Amino acid sequence: MGSTTGPGTARTRDGRAGRPTLAVVGATGAVGGVILDLLSTRRNVYGEIRLVSSPGSAGRRLSVRGEPAEVVALAPEVFDGAAIAMFVVPDEVSAAWAPVAAARGAVVADDSNAFRMAPDVPLVVPEVNPDRVRDRPRGIVASPGCTTLAMIVALGALHRRYGLRELVVSSYQAASGAGQDGIDTLYAQMEKVGGDRALGNRAGDVRGAVGELGPFPAPLAMNVVPWAGSPAEGGWSSEELKIRDEVRKVLGAPDLRVSATCVRVPVVKAHSLSVHAVFRERVEQREAQAILAGSPGVVLCDNPELHEFPTPADVVGTDPTWAGRVRRSLDDPRALDLFLCGDNLRKGAALNTVQVAELIAAELTP
Amino acid sequence: MGSTTGPGTARTRDGRAGRPTLAVVGATGAVGGVILDLLSTRRNVYGEIRLVSSPGSAGRRLSVRGEPAEVVALAPEVFDGAAIAMFVVPDEVSAAWAPVAAARGAVVADDSNAFRMAPDVPLVVPEVNPDRVRDRPRGIVASPGCTTLAMIVALGALHRRYGLRELVVSSYQAASGAGQDGIDTLYAQMEKVGGDRALGNRAGDVRGAVGELGPFPAPLAMNVVPWAGSPAEGGWSSEELKIRDEVRKVLGAPDLRVSATCVRVPVVKAHSLSVHAVFRERVEQREAQAILAGSPGVVLCDNPELHEFPTPADVVGTDPTWAGRVRRSLDDPRALDLFLCGDNLRKGAALNTVQVAELIAAELTP
Numbered sequence: 001m002g003s004t005t006g007p008g009t010a011r012t013r014d015g016r017a018g019r020p021t022l023a024v025v026g027a028t029g030a031v032g033g034v035i036l037d038l039l040s041t042r043r044n045v046y047g048e049i050r051l052v053s054s055p056g057s058a059g060r061r062l063s064v065r066g067e068p069a070e071v072v073a074l075a076p077e078v079f080d081g082a083a084i085a086m087f088v089v090p091d092e093v094s095a096a097w098a099p100v101a102a103a104r105g106a107v108v109a110d111d112s113n114a115f116r117m118a119p120d121v122p123l124v125v126p127e128v129n130p131d132r133v134r135d136r137p138r139g140i141v142a143s144p145g146c147t148t149l150a151m152i153v154a155l156g157a158l159h160r161r162y163g164l165r166e167l168v169v170s171s172y173q174a175a176s177g178a179g180q181d182g183i184d185t186l187y188a189q190m191e192k193v194g195g196d197r198a199l200g201n202r203a204g205d206v207r208g209a210v211g212e213l214g215p216f217p218a219p220l221a222m223n224v225v226p227w228a229g230s231p232a233e234g235g236w237s238s239e240e241l242k243i244r245d246e247v248r249k250v251l252g253a254p255d256l257r258v259s260a261t262c263v264r265v266p267v268v269k270a271h272s273l274s275v276h277a278v279f280r281e282r283v284e285q286r287e288a289q290a291i292l293a294g295s296p297g298v299v300l301c302d303n304p305e306l307h308e309f310p311t312p313a314d315v316v317g318t319d320p321t322w323a324g325r326v327r328r329s330l331d332d333p334r335a336l337d338l339f340l341c342g343d344n345l346r347k348g349a350a351l352n353t354v355q356v357a358e359l360i361a362a363e364l365t366p
Numbered sequence: 367m368g369s370t371t372g373p374g375t376a377r378t379r380d381g382r383a384g385r386p387t388l389a390v391v392g393a394t395g396a397v398g399g400v401i402l403d404l405l406s407t408r409r410n411v412y413g414e415i416r417l418v419s420s421p422g423s424a425g426r427r428l429s430v431r432g433e434p435a436e437v438v439a440l441a442p443e444v445f446d447g448a449a450i451a452m453f454v455v456p457d458e459v460s461a462a463w464a465p466v467a468a469a470r471g472a473v474v475a476d477d478s479n480a481f482r483m484a485p486d487v488p489l490v491v492p493e494v495n496p497d498r499v500r501d502r503p504r505g506i507v508a509s510p511g512c513t514t515l516a517m518i519v520a521l522g523a524l525h526r527r528y529g530l531r532e533l534v535v536s537s538y539q540a541a542s543g544a545g546q547d548g549i550d551t552l553y554a555q556m557e558k559v560g561g562d563r564a565l566g567n568r569a570g571d572v573r574g575a576v577g578e579l580g581p582f583p584a585p586l587a588m589n590v591v592p593w594a595g596s597p598a599e600g601g602w603s604s605e606e607l608k609i610r611d612e613v614r615k616v617l618g619a620p621d622l623r624v625s626a627t628c629v630r631v632p633v634v635k636a637h638s639l640s641v642h643a644v645f646r647e648r649v650e651q652r653e654a655q656a657i658l659a660g661s662p663g664v665v666l667c668d669n670p671e672l673h674e675f676p677t678p679a680d681v682v683g684t685d686p687t688w689a690g691r692v693r694r695s696l697d698d699p700r701a702l703d704l705f706l707c708g709d710n711l712r713k714g715a716a717l718n719t720v721q722v723a724e725l726i727a728a729e730l731t732p
């Protein structure tokens with residue numbers, strides 16, 4: 001240990017022989033809530049835990065590790081003596097405050113998009129590239145976005161064996177990927193259209209009936225929406241290009257060919273992905289299934305004859321990536337098709353951040 | 367004209383100089399109902415129209431071309447004097463009765479799966495391979511399934527220009543692809559779970575609340591289900607292999623590489639497809655968009671900045687294939703990604719059958 005560079009080394013931890021102090025910035029948010037759950041149920045590696053939010057939520061009392069804790073407003077001082085800071089806040093808050101935390105000596109585990117593609121910030125998925133966590137010149141470690149995280153653990157395992165060359169991905173993304181506003185909008189739309197048998201038969205019916213579109217560019221209830229993010233070059237969306245960039249960076253495969261199509265579906269939580277992966281080596285269905293079944297963080301659920309395959313309704317609230325429908329292409333012995341599901345608020349956000357912080361804690365604890 | 371072979375040539379049409387007599391077998395079904403609508407609104411090319419069903423619906427009075435018509439029970443005699451017979455009935459009914467109709471002199475336009483892959487039965491999509499309709503040694507012409515039909519007109523247009531080599535497809539299939547039972551099941555499930563904010567947050571919640579699964583292997587409301595059809599070799603589903611077989615046959619491309627993943631979504635009508643198509647030649651985004659915009663049967667809807675892309679809710683009840691999200695792959699200048707939507711009961715079933723019958727009628731009418 002002790003090979004870390006830059007700010008955020010062991011000097012600020014909570015007593016030399018003690019456990020590191022942790023700050024959770026964004027503890028009152030959707031991802032923050034899941035983080036508090038995880039901190040309360042996983043192995044306890046921290047000393048003091050400080051819960052931080054905007055001034056608006058300061059003073060709220062939450063519970064972590066079974067004990068009450070009062071939320072404090074974000075300020076430079078909250079990082080004094082903190083060895084690790086998790087950031088689960090909007091991009092612009094991370095952009096402004098993660099460097100402040102790092103300058104005060106905390107190693108930052110950031111869940112936002114602010115630093116993911118920065119060349120001097122590692123993008124870490126503990127099951128795939130844990131060693132990268134040590135090389136953090138700015139004292140900041142980033143986590144990928146929730147769509148990348150829904151597949152990267154499974155892909156990483158297959159990549160180690162077969163060498164990934166190309167990826168064609170179509171997503172079935174949950175409303176909660178667009179935050180609490182997305183969740184609220186989908187429930188409100190479903191309340192309006194659910195069970196109305198007159199709807200869904202003529203163009204415009206659903207559009208006329210769902211009410212507010214919220215963060216989505218079209219009705220989501222009784223519909224699918226092939227757009228997420230903002231417009232980028234060549235007709236691509238920012239979400240689609242993010243997947244390409246993040247997968248390449250995590251796998252250390254800058255030339256990987258990636259075509260992603262992001263589609264929102266009327267599901268509350270858990271993203272699904274239909275993946276066509278082309279490898280350098282010939283793949284075998286049974287072997288690929290065994291690799292997935294044997295990979296930490298992945299559960300194989302692949303008996304379609306018995307109606308066993310992952311669906312969002314069955315995996316929501318669970319930690320792993322669920323893999324099923326594993327098939328070798330009939331026309332290319334080096335290609336695999338598979339279907340993956342994962343909870344976008346757990347491995348897709350809170351869990352990966354917690355795992356990254358645990359890697360850092362292990363390094364800081366003698 | 368007059369180059370037809372086998373049974374079902376012009377000898378049985380309704381008077382030498384008159385218009386051909388048509389029998390619609392399955393007129394009381396979901397697809398049958400749309401066929402009656404189309405017959406009532408398109409150019410009138412038929413003489414007599416006979417509506418046929420099982421004995422259970424015989425005697426029902428329906429309306430076609432604005433006139434009442436009584437449904438008769440399926441029997442060999444309903445084909446006497448009929449030049450054309452549309453079959454929109456279950457596979458086994460087509461398998462048993464289409465040869466009877468052909469033997470009595472009617473040319474059969476069959477919508478079922480019974481004859482699609484028979485080597486002596488052409489599989490016809492009028493915008494793509496209209497000439498194949500003439501080569502029908504058994505007097506039977508088949509239509510592809512609804513998932514193939516949701517993409518084949520758009521793909522056919524691009525194939526003519528660029529030469530299709532490989533196809534990776536993920537579907538977003540509507541409940542109505544599983545017939546009236548599928549529609550009823552989805553509405554019933556949505557009535558149970560729509561708007562209930564307690565649901566969708568924990569594994570098993572939705573499964574416990576939706577009630578009957580109907581024709582689906584998992585809950586469909588608030589969920590997506592990566593399975594349609596029956597188990598086939600290597601983990602593939604029958605629906606996925608059908609897409610591969612049908613696209614190859616319609617395009618006359620027996621070596622086309624196809625990987626399809628069929629996923630059911632909680633949409634009542636209209637199938638959507640995310641398509642990654644690799645061509646022999648380099649593609650250009652603008653040119654591909656222009657080809658699609660200029661193809662009969664295709665509407666280009668592709669301005670994501672203005673939130674213009676096809677969604678099931680916007681295309682249901684319309685005839686064309688809607689194409690959007692047209693992008694050239696950033697990593698392969700010969701690959702295009704696009705998103706397609708089409709009403710599975712119109713072009714996906716009734717419309718294609720009606721168009722095939724019109725090709726036959728044009729040939730039979732002097």
Ligand SMILES: NC(=O)c1ccc[n+]([C@@H]2O[C@H](COP(=O)([O-])OP(=O)(O)OC[C@H]3O[C@@H](n4cnc5c(N)ncnc54)[C@H](OP(=O)(O)O)[C@@H]3O)[C@@H](O)[C@H]2O)c1
Pocket residue numbers: 025026027028029030031032052053054055056057058074087088089090091093111112113144145146176177178179180344345348349
């Ligand atoms: N939702 C997902 O699927 C997902 C997946 C991966 C990554 N992420 C990322 O995770 C982060 C949080 O997402 P979320 O869904 O949890 O959002 P959220 O529910 O809106 O929560 C935002 C949190 O940030 C805090 N906050 C906002 N502005 C602040 C400020 N100026 N100073 C201090 N704290 C501030 C909020 O505190 P108050 O309570 O005081 O407002 C709240 O705790 C985002 O970067 C998001 O991109 C989300």
Ligand SMILES: NC(=O)c1ccc[n+]([C@@H]2O[C@H](COP(=O)([O-])OP(=O)(O)OC[C@H]3O[C@@H](n4cnc5c(N)ncnc54)[C@H](OP(=O)(O)O)[C@@H]3O)[C@@H](O)[C@H]2O)c1
Pocket residue numbers: 391392393394395396397398418419420421422423424440454455456457459477478479510511512542543544545546710711714715
């Ligand atoms: N739904 C789709 O998206 C779709 C798409 C492409 C192709 N197709 C195909 O189209 C066909 C019809 O599908 P559908 O959804 O319209 O089914 P449906 O609603 O169940 O209708 C079936 C029709 O067949 C008739 N029929 C059933 N058994 C019969 C028998 N023994 N003799 C005579 N008629 C009989 C029924 O008459 P009664 O009223 O007397 O029962 C009814 O008119 C199927 O082959 C299906 O695979 C459907």
